[in-house]
Amino acid sequence: MPESTPGGPALRLTARAAIAAVADQDSFHELAHPAREFTEEGRQDGPLVWQGYAESRARAEERTGERESVVCGAATIGGTRAMVVSFEFGFLGGSLGERTGDRLEAAHRHARDHRLPVVSLIATGGSRMQEGMRALVQLQRVARQSELTGAAGLARIAVLRDPTTGGGWATLGAGADLILALPGSQVGFAGSRVRPPDTDPAAYTAQAQLAAGAIDEVVRPDELREALALRLRLLASPDGDARPRTEPAEPPAALGRTDLPATGWEAVSRARSPERPHADAYLDAYCTDRAPLRGDRCGGTDPGMLCGFGLREGRTVAYAAQCGTATTPAGYRTAARLVRLAGRLGIPVLTLVDTPGAANGAEAERAGAGAAIADLFAAVATSPVPVTSLVIGEGGSGGALALAAPDNLWATPDSYFSVIAPELATAILKRGPEETRATAEQLRLRPQDLVELGVARGIVPGQHP
Incomplete structure (x- = not known):
């Protein structure tokens, strides 16, 4: 991944470039995404019939080459197989809509069926306004799928790119087992355009979230692949199956004095x-x-x-x-x-x-x-x-x-x-x-x-x- 600007926001990558930056070469295989089309009469502009929504989607598709704001598929990272979910911020701000929910649910189902940990490369501004409450309720859907994956004994690792705000942060991000972030990334539930005008912007950074105990580590872009590989090696079961009955860890040997105190x-x-x-x-x-x-x-x-x-x-x-x-x-x-x-x-x-x-x-x-x-x-x-x-x-x-x-x-x-x-x-x-x-x-x-x-x-x- 390219280096972040010192003191500024992390450089933004496309969804596929982010995947390429962490996955082993030629290992990513995209899922066949479920098809949901607005085919009912008058619904080309989505469930709210939001005027111009269809044109906005068309422009986003042309600009990014993607059909939706998230790309999902299986890949190996440092030799460990994982389900990778990567957000495309260039597609309507990486926002979550109904079809985004379809893809995320399919990704988590595939992960559970094949015993794969889930790595989410997040860059999103939140829920899609043009789909209204139909978009907002996708957060419940995504949260449920993530929790089912966790309950199945599969690790969930999030990587916070720039920006990670709104419902994407409050579900796949903050709800992950381990959370990494790129330095300089904007991270917070409130996006930059909806915060109080006198709010300190430094509070909405990866470094601030680390200090507040909300994330586990800020990782340089050039160290991210190695950092993910280590965590997947530690948290994923070697054969993908649930771990057998666990034997206790042995106590460490004493490193100090070996004689016993007299009093x-x-x-x-x-x-x-x-x-x-x-x-x-x-x-x-x-x-x-x-x-x-x-x-x-x-x-x-x-x-x-x-x-x-x-x-x-x-x-x-x-x-x-x-x-x-x-x-x-x-x-x-x-x-x-x-x-x-x-x-x-x-x-x-x-x-x-x-x-x-x-x-x-x-x-x-x-x-x-x-x-x-x-x-x-x-x-x-x-x-x-x-x-x-x-x-x-x-x-x-x-x-x-x-x-x-x-x-x-x-x-x-x-x-x-x-x-x-x-x-x-x-x-x-x-x-x-x-x-x-x-x-x-x-x-x-x-x-x-x-x-x-x-x-x-x-x-x-x-x-x-």
Whole structure:
């Protein structure tokens, strides 16, 4: 794909040029599109008999060479077969009409029949005014087809081109499992001509949507093919069939010290040490390739919660890893999103527990901390795929427990897990600060204590050299 203009909108490609930019050479085969013609008397101008609509369509067809605003077909991307849906913005602004709905429904049906993930290359201004409500209700139709595809255990990946607005963003775009965007692309439910005049246009960009947790990654045009190929390799079942019964992910080996702490306070001190390996180091050692999943899809991100999918000895594993900071509501919601998506796709989950606890300031409360933690507890508890958890540092109260598997929890030698931090327990019990170390001992929070108490299954050994 051509490079975007620095600081400006992404360059616009035709639907077929966008397909060619991501698909393996000569691999795209267009679907035979269902035919819907306005054949009733007086309906050449569509269901509303909108004067001049037929002429507008004719000009769009002549200008673009397309019969409708979307092109659909099967292709391979990096060797993985997928259904590709590509919007033609030059055809009436890539708008959705009845015949667009016909094509999108046919594409999703074909994807389910042939067990293909769906890649949507979106560039649209929304629903087609010349078809009125008959066009608008296509959003319900498209949303239903997309959800049926997702419920069938097939991945849905969206690529946001310029522009992605209106119903196309609110269905195939924002409703996808993973969302990539080209830099500089206009992204938002409200198009540029219908926003309040004093609105900041920077809020309707791919970069702004990334910061707001609405998309997973902004990808340079020249890196898009590789980015899609990696995600399809991670999320698509190798043979196209639904994945068989999933085996649990193995817990990572310990990367830090391998000797056990002698006292509770030593366990706490070692877990809090800046020298102790953190989530990034564990994920780098555990996975050969990784693709991130970012954002809670309702306005928030948490850089202290790393989520995504990675390859572990040729097998895909989903991961949600705390980075040693207090976890925010957005972090819990992102992790819950990851766990549920992995469950639908049949991919085992690995969680790395490392937090002093949930963020507990006023901002976290206003953002729904309790509900977000409860949602993650529910996602882990009801996951249809096995969840493996490893405590790699601090395990601070319920804010850490929400990410922990109830029956498959492991610990590293330089970690601890406690009902509450020793300092807070000391304060609540009205003890003096000098009694903190003794309180830590009473809490029995060392990794070997967790095993003896039946909370952890075991302590993982160190990594082989």
